[in-house]
Amino acid sequence: MKTWNQYKDYVKSVDNNTKKEIEELEIFASIVSEMIARRHFLGLTQRDLSTLCGIPQSSLARIETFRIVPKIDTLLKIMKPLGLKLSVINSEQA
Numbered sequence: 001m002k003t004w005n006q007y008k009d010y011v012k013s014v015d016n017n018t019k020k021e022i023e024e025l026e027i028f029a030s031i032v033s034e035m036i037a038r039r040h041f042l043g044l045t046q047r048d049l050s051t052l053c054g055i056p057q058s059s060l061a062r063i064e065t066f067r068i069v070p071k072i073d074t075l076l077k078i079m080k081p082l083g084l085k086l087s088v089i090n091s092e093q094a
Helices: 004-014 016-041 046-053 057-064 072-082
Strands: none
Touching: 004 016, 016 057, 016 072, 046 057, 046 072, 057 072
């Protein structure tokens, strides 16, 4: 294996349970990465955003560093002041 992506592809090909776990983590990582990018674009600190969404800054920091996976309602509270929306797409039709 030469790269991390090659290793992930290999693991996904040999273990369906791990494949699902990796794919779920990749989705979560893309959501959090977009939230962080948007927060930076708007010039907001974690403290600024925590004030806007009513979530403790420490919780926001744990979400942004992938130490916790938030509930959907928490994600929505964070996304609203960032001007982001959460969409559900049928993966069979995508």
